[in-house]
Amino acid sequence: MPALPLDEAGKYVAAAYVVFVALILIYVAIIGAKIARIDRQISDLVEDDE
Amino acid sequence: MYSKSLVPLAVASVVTITTALVLVFFYAPLDADQGFVQKIFYIHVPMAIVALCGFVAGGVFAIRHLRSGDRSWDMRSYVAIHMSIILGLAVLITGAIWAKASWGHWWLWDEPVLVSFLVVFLLYCVYYPLRFSIEDPDRQARYSSVFAITAGAFVPLNFMAVRLAEKYTHPRVLSQTGGSLPGEMRLTFLVALLGVGLLFVTLWKLELTAKHASMQLKRLRNRARVAA
Numbered sequence: 001m002p003a004l005p006l007d008e009a010g011k012y013v014a015a016a017y018v019v020f021v022a023l024i025l026i027y028v029a030i031i032g033a034k035i036a037r038i039d040r041q042i043s044d045l046v047e048d049d050e
Numbered sequence: 051m052y053s054k055s056l057v058p059l060a061v062a063s064v065v066t067i068t069t070a071l072v073l074v075f076f077y078a079p080l081d082a083d084q085g086f087v088q089k090i091f092y093i094h095v096p097m098a099i100v101a102l103c104g105f106v107a108g109g110v111f112a113i114r115h116l117r118s119g120d121r122s123w124d125m126r127s128y129v130a131i132h133m134s135i136i137l138g139l140a141v142l143i144t145g146a147i148w149a150k151a152s153w154g155h156w157w158l159w160d161e162p163v164l165v166s167f168l169v170v171f172l173l174y175c176v177y178y179p180l181r182f183s184i185e186d187p188d189r190q191a192r193y194s195s196v197f198a199i200t201a202g203a204f205v206p207l208n209f210m211a212v213r214l215a216e217k218y219t220h221p222r223v224l225s226q227t228g229g230s231l232p233g234e235m236r237l238t239f240l241v242a243l244l245g246v247g248l249l250f251v252t253l254w255k256l257e258l259t260a261k262h263a264s265m266q267l268k269r270l271r272n273r274a275r276v277a278a
Contacts (some may be wrong), residue, residue: 009086012151016090016144017071020097023140027253031260038263045270 052258059252066245070238078238090148092238096246098141098167102205104134104250105174109202112195124191127198129257131177133250138171166212173201 074092081088108131115123145164146156159165180197184190231239 009151012087012147013089016093016147019143019147020093020140023136024249024253027136028256031253031256034260035263038260038267041267042270045267045274049274 052255052262056252056255056259059248059255063245063248063252066241066248070242070245073238073241078235079232081235084152087148087151090144090151092242093246094141094144094148095239096243097137097144099243100246100250101134101137101141102170102209103247104130104137104254105170105205106202108134108198109200109205112198112202115191115195116199121187121191124195125258125261127195128181129254129261131174131198133254133257135171135174135177137246137250138167138174141167142171162212162215166208170205170208173204177201 070092074089078089078092080086081091108127111123111127111130115121115127145167149158149161149164150156157164177194177197181190181194184193
């Protein structure tokens with residue numbers, strides 16, 4: 001039996017796991033963007049100081 | 051400050067969640083009653099448990115804030131609640147998918163487990179407008195802590211009420227007598243629970259690190275402005 005049978009049940013199970021992965025990826029992307037912005041602002045601050 | 055042990059935690063989260071996924075799809079047997087749909091259980095229930103623990107942890111951090119006056123505890127409380135709300139959203143969506151697959155309906159208002167979790171989720175949604183409607187940082191932290199403690203105390207009460215209401219019909223996963231899960235399912239569930247727990251702690255630390263860096267940057271800017 002395949003790990004993810006593509007019948008009716010398989011679609012629901014896939015959807016549930018996709019929701020979990022998507023939410024984590026979106027969250028990590030938002031935090032990543034935030035950290036990149038902080039990094040840019042620190043670089044600007046260092047440039048101004050020099 | 052908060053980034054300590056972030057990398058080992060992230061690695062442990064990825065390894066544990068990957069192991070859990072392998073166990074879910076290649077090791078755990080199919081449920082005799084629900085069949086393949088029951089695989090949703092291994093992601094839905096751990097997320098629900100971790101989200102509820104995160105709400106309680108938010109309350110515990112809030113108590114530490116009120117006792118010490120140290121605003122870093124308020125920040126820990128805020129991020130724990132924020133993370134739990136994100137997990138809570140995932141719980142509601144995966145729960146609706148599971149309900150549709152099992153019962154043919156996206157939502158059932160007479161299901162105490164679904165409705166009680168929604169009540170907890172909506173209760174915590176109030177936290178944001180309460181917190182961000184207060185401008186003074188000290189008052190904001192204090193009022194938010196009071197809310198986090200009150201709501202945090204409500205979470206276990208709500209959980210117990212559901213358990214009492216459902217003791218004859220709802221399957222018990224973790225009970226003193228060992229629950230109704232067979233060995234393979236139990237192991238898979240516990241690994242998934244550990245994985246989601248580790249993920250929660252990792253993302254909590256990551257957000258705290260980002261917030262701390264942002265605050266440090268603001269401080270540096272103010273200092274640079276004063277010096278100029």
